Amino acid sequence: MSSGVRYEREGAVGVVTLDNAARLNPLTEVMQQALLEILDQAGRDPQVRALLIIGEGRGFCVGADLGSMVPQPGDTRSLGTRTADAMAVLSNKLVVALREAPFPVVSALNGAVAGAGVGLALAADLVVAARSSYFYFPFMPKLGIVPDLGSTWFLVNLLGRSRALGLTLLGDKLSSAQALEWGLVWSVVDDEALPEEGRKLAQRLAELPAHGALEMRRAFEAARCNDLATQLAYEAERQRELIDHPDFAEGVAAFMGRRSPSFGNRSG
Template identity: 40%
Template structure:
């Protein structure tokens, strides 16, 4: 798995996870998906890791499922539908859940095409940035006659709208990174040359931050998507009650009073 998913932890506690099947535009086979799951298991359990960057090797981020078979442990007598469902149950869905539920902030740096399930994977991070040459393509409906998956059917309508999600998925048009930024699908775009440097700046800033609070921000916004204002105000109250009793808040207050930058690392 180390060959198809590269991991590197720097001195600031930033883990860079790189999809490494550039010859297939980092298509999702069994080995790669399990490698991503393993990398995010490490991110969740290793206290030295404080933030994560997910990106792709080569000229593409991820072209979606490996349609040549992908090495999934399927039974020979299974239909195409049964095999697809199995890959989702044992691999694709757990992978997305691992990323979304990672207790460390996740920056997805989209370095090229993100197509099909690769678009879903691209949108799984807490902060999404992209190179100017990147593009998103939902090929499910117009080319394959299936629905969006790997989380894309949830991310796209929630981040954009039902109308734009339908148009992208049913017509399969390319969505450029700059248009995706304009529409609000991602945070910012950068030149191809600057993408990883900018990703590292963002991830390092979050690694220096109060990571529990940063992830709580993400969860609060996700909760708001399915809540009334009244329910969300109650959610805010419950969450602030916990966070305001936690060490990072106390450190932040002390730093403000002492006119210094807060140090959120190694707090007890």
């Protein structure tokens, strides 16, 4: 059985391609397991300094594989219980693995980004969208369920309560242009330019210090909870350690020498 995912390393960038184009790349359990294995593989490869996730065909990801959500012979659990159990061991772990990846992650969005595919897309550090792409939230208006794969967390933190509720209660499509205006994506590019722009962005991120993504994620996550005084103390403590890191010395030397810094690979 095909996993519906391809992975290859292009220099310092790992490229993950969702590859079930005929079905607009639904998040099957097999695909989710493959993605977890790819993230583990890339995390152990010190040559990988950034990751790009892109969808093959006319859409990035349409979310859950609803066709597979049927009773299974010999499984006495209800469909809801079976789904929640699968989320605990696959879906939720996938989002956490993306947010804890030891390298920056870019998602490049083409066509439909729907349902659970929204959570997969927004788990990346930077999101670039094709001009014709759009977000769609059918959970409550079409299915009577809440958004998942972290979508509720991402939406309320990125957009605020009013817009998060409006999108998920009404189920209107959100265009890439509106998503850019609202701050849900980093940039919007012409459709034909998306693969190359995604790679360029990932390559730029690959040139960062190896600890860059983790440090910045943790700093901004701390800022969500801290008051100003606590966050100032947090920043000072991180500088205490990071200024003694070899990458800071390289950065200073590059600045003084009027050249671009060359930071080392991850340890793997």
